[in-house]
Structures are given as C-alpha cells and as structure tokens.
Amino acid sequence: MAVFDLIIVGGGLAGASLAVALRDSRLRIALVEYQPPRRVGGENAGWDARVYALSPANVEFLRTIGVWKHLAAERIAPLRAMQIFGDQGSTLNFSAFETAVPDLGCILESSLMACELWESLKRQSNVQLFLGQKPVAQRIDADTASLHLADGSILAARLLVGADGRDSWVRETAGLPAHNRPYGEKGVVANFACAEPHHNTAWQWFRADGVLAWLPLAGQNISMVWSAPDALAEELLQLSPQALAARVAAAGGHRLGELQCITPAQAFPLRLMRVPRTVAPRLALVGDAAHGIHPLSGHGINLGFQDARELAERLLAAPAWQDIGELRFLSAYQRARREETVLMQSTTDTLRRLFASPSPLLKNLRNLGLGLTERLPVAKTVLVRYALGAL
Template sequence: MKNYDADLIIVGGGLVGAALALALKNTSLSIILLEGREPVLDFDLATWDQRVYAISRASRKLLTQIGAWERMRAERLSPISAMKIRGDEPNAKLEFNALESGVDELAYIVENRELQRALWLELASSPNVEIITPTEPESLVIDHDGATLTLSNNRALQARLVVGADGANSWVRRHMKIDANSKPYEQFGVVANFACEKPHYGAAQQWFKSDSILAWLPLPQQQMSMVWSCSENQKDELLRLSAEQLAAKIAQAGSKALGELTLVTPPAAFPLKLTHVASCVAARVALVGDAAHTVHPLAGQGVNLGFGDVAELANLLTNTHPERIGDVLVLRRYERARRESVLLMQTVCDGLQKLFNNQNSILKSLRNFGLGFTDSLPWIKRQLIRHAMDS
C-alpha cells in the first residue's frame, strides 16, 4: 500500500483554507496546510483592519462549530441590526431590520485579521493538522495513486487529495489548467474606516448611485468601515485626497447620515472581478473559496460563499472512505452541491451591478421603483433577508 505524507494537502491558509482544515480536525484524516505568508497573531488593538466582512448567520454557525468564533474578542465584533439601502432617486429605499426578521442580528461585521487570528489560534490545537509556512508549491503531479506536491525547498509531499484554497489568482487552478473566466468590473473597491459623529445603532447603509456603490458597515466604538465600488478615475481621486478631504467627501456622499467623519484607517483599493471556473474539481483536486469563484462585493458575500464550500466539502470528506477522497466521481458531489448557490449569488450581484451602473433613464426609474416596491412587500423582504442570512 502506498505511503502518503497526508490524506489531504490544503494550499492556502487564508480564511477559507484555514476553516477547511479546522472543519476536518475531529476526523481521522491527516492534513498538511501550506501557507505562503507567516500568520500575524499580534496587532495593535488601537488600529482597525481596512478589510472587514459581513459574516452571515450560516458562516457564524460554521465558525462556531469549528471553534473559531469563540476565539474572536467580543469587543472587535459588531452585530448588524438593520440594513438601509438607497437608490439614486430621493425616495427609493429598501430597509431590513433584525426585529422584523425575528432574529437578534442580521449578520456580524468582523475584521479580516481578527478572524484570521482566531482560525490560526484554533489550528494550533488541532493534532491532525501539520502547518508548513512560509512556503509555496513549485510543482504538482497527479497520477493514479495520488498527488505529489514539491515545495520550493524541494521537499516532495504525497497526498490523496490537494485542495486549492489559494485565492482568486489560484496557483493550483492555473497549474491544473482549469479554465477560469475572469471578467474585470473595471471598478475598484476603495476601503477605509472612520470615526463617526453620530451613533450608527448597528445599521449598515448602502447607496446605489448611478456611477458607483457606497457601503458603510458598522464597527465598534462608533466607527464605520466604508467600501466604495467605483471607477478607476474615482478611485484615483479618492486616494489622492488628504485625510480631512476624504472624510468630508465620504460624509457628503452618505448625506451626513452619521454626521461628520474622521479618518481612522487610511484607504486602500482592490480591483473587482467576477470569476467563473469551468469546474471546481478534477482527479485528486478540489478548489474552494476565491480560487473557485469571485463575486462583486456589493452583497458582502465573497467569504460567505467560501465558508459554504468548506461546510459542503468537509461534510463530503468526513463521510467518504479516506481511500476515495481523491476520486473525481466523489468530488463531483461537492461541485454539484455548490453550483446553484454560487451561480445564484454571482448572477444576483452581477445583475445588480449592471442594473445600477447604467445611465439609461428607463432603467433608472425601474430600479428605483423596484427598491421601493420591494420595501412595501414584507413577505418578499423576509424571504430575501432569510436567504442572505442563511446562505
């Protein structure tokens, strides 16, 4: 019988790869987790991460099950109690709140680095996970018996299955020549954090403007995190502003809904793209997270989709005989189970982005009417919010 270094090698220890390793920690599977960067477990608590996520209730459930949720410090988390969405006409609005939806909160805002830290702390007490970092694979060879990954130091590792959790520009995906159709939105997500003059009461706010989408997400200590999805020119203009000018511009763009703002975390920008992959599995290979799909951040669902992959793949691997975990026929069950949710989210986000990034006056009236009409239908609103919370 062949000797494997591990049953499973996960390439990429970002949020999704680390969560997958943890989701398999109480199984008989042996796991090697490869990560290109040293994890950061200590950071200045007086500062706030530029990158924050709206974590859905379904993702929170997964993070609780794998032991990461409790490791996050309560004072770094912010529950979302309401969502206020505005169109590009004065009365076009759609509002959701937790009370009406019969829940305590709609989602949680969590810093990227705090969640990453929680996952890595929990990984340290997972005896079946060997972590190798910093390292990157140099080659991957698949044959009938298994997968052989060779690292930059020439160490060769053999496993039954390799999972690519290595982000939107996935090395595993490229190395396996899995086709990925990537469509840039010609938009950037500009992120920054601000202290607010007025309390936000846990409300997330979003403005669908005719040329961009602005979101304010509640942070602890009367602060908020901004994501402005805008054109390259707008991005360049925002990044050129002084701290005071930027704060004034953002306050104005959100109609001073939280009064005057003060910049607390300098801005950064990320290019936005939509990625469809031809297949997220192959013999002895599976892709999860951004390696398998990317979406526009307007619905804040990117990492939630990745955690959905983790729940599905971990469930499949746990219930499959270890000898068969690299079998493409088995892995296709994971692909089928995820296809609908991923495609639905990509289609909705892409459709909304196109609908609002359009100057046509008929479309403008329709989209604003659509927001107001949906707002007047409590049943439809409840279904929409249930889907967003539980996906």
C-alpha cells in the same frame, strides 16, 4: 516524500477554516502557506481596513468548529438593520426585528478571524504547517496528488485543495479555466470614527459614481466600501485622511455626522470570475479560487466559508474505504455548491449592471423595483432569510 491524506494550499480564511473543521477527523493534513496572517500593528492595534459581513449561517459554522468563542467580542458588531438607497430616492429597508431574528449578521475584521483560525491550527494534532513555502510544481496521478515546494520538499496525498485565492496557482497549474470579466472598478476600503451612533445599521447607496456601503463596527466606528470606477478610486486614494473623511461623509448625506479616518484607504480591483469546474480528479477548489463576485452583496467570504463547510462535512462523513480524491466523490461537492454560487454571482452582476447603466428607462425600472420590494413584506422576508442562510 511526506505522505498525507489531504494537502491544502492557501491558509486564508477558506483554507484555514477547512483544516480546522477537520480537527476531529482521522485525516492527516498538510497546509502550505507562504505568509501566515497577523494582526496589523500587533495585538493592540487599531482597526483592520478589511472587514467582512458574516451571515448567521457562517457565524454558526465558526461556532461549530470552535473558533467563534475565542474571537474578541468587543471587536464584533452585530448587524441589526440595513437601508438601501436607489439613485432616484427609492429605498429598501431590512431589520432583524421585522424578520424575527436576533441579528442579520455580524461585522468583524478579516485579520481577527484569520489569526484565530491559525491559533486553532497551531494546536491541531492532525495538521502539519509548511510556512514560508511556495509550491513550484504539482502532479496528478491515478492514485496520488503530489506537490513540490520551493525548498525541495515533496508532499503527496489523495486530495489536493486549492484555497490560494483568485489568482490560484493550483487552479491554473491544473488547467481548470477561470473566466474573468473586469468591472473597471476598484473597491476602496477605509474605516472611520463617526460623530453620531450607527445603531448597528448598515447603509448602501447606488450612486452614479458607484456603490457606497457603510458597515457598522464595534463602538462608534464604521467601515466604508466604495465600489468606484477606476479613475474615481485613484482620486479617493490620493486624498488626505481629512479630505477623504469629508468626501465619504458627504456621499452618505452626513447621516452619521462628521467622520474621522482611522485607517488608511486601500483599494483592490473588482472582477467577476466564473470557474466552470471547481473539481478534477484528486483536486478541489474552495473560496476565491473557486469564484469571484462583486462586493455589493457582502457574500464573498460567506461563499468561501460555505465551501469549506460543505467539503469538510463530506470528508468527515466519508467511510474509511472511500477514496476522497475520486472524481465522483468530489463532483457531489461541486454540485452542492454550484447553485448558491451561480445565484449570487448572477444576482450581484445583474444589480451592478442595472445600476451602472445611464439609461433613463433602466433608472426608472431599478428604482421602481426597490420601491416595490419595500412594499412587499413577503418578498423582503424571503430576501433576508436567504441572506441569513435560513432558506
């Protein structure tokens, strides 16, 4: 049996960033991951279809843990402005200039961050990696959490962290309930080269056939996320690259001229997932194992990174005598993360329901709300500064 202070199951963005954030701690860490990340097609490949919009607060988190400086700057696009369109001509505009900040955030590829986090992990003396391994059993005792791996290895620690995604094996095995509500939609993602410069602006359209977003990538490229009903999503996936580019360009009013598809379209099912309890004795959840939200806000990975930041800060501040698996200690982490998570889940779910409704009354109200917010600078500033992590 190998004994550690902390076992992290799942080496995605949230789990890996937690381990890296603890690089200067006295904690001995085991990280279990079946399939480590890799750059699609190698280091000189084209664009990863999965990209994220990082808030400035999470850029600072990655900078603090020493990862940001190693990311390829030429693959990062600063977000300077955002335009949101209702389905009756109403608009809402945000800009970094009006908010008196350099950027509203950054757009970058998932695999870019994941691979750099793993490079940091490989150099980290207090982390032991268990690669190509799946856990097959876990046991929580009064003093220890133990994990049995498929190769027969047994790991033991004072704290077990589930960072293994929405279908978390750790969460399910521990008996922590997750309440799922499928949206009947898929998030269709693809990247495009565009004929016109995007000027580091993001666009989002609330349409009768879902929510369409264009995010600026480095160079004259964009990433598309179309949260579409299942039938439309399947239709989009079946289109040729040329037909998909034409469809997406038309849906966005040809705002950036002709588009050219540079990554194949992919799709993932969308659902709201609420996890009432994200901790238990000797157990804590982070990232998608702890929550799931609609992608229209772009906050999914931001919530995950903030989970990792909060838990890491508490572990780093804990005195040597503190039992880091004690429920009282972990409950403080749960309380600290609950407000932001519930707020973002409720907000995105309400917006999605509001704009998905065919009711003429709701259609008028939602477009009136967008237009009214556009004319209230104080309200706009509050919204933007919350998204920046400045509130």
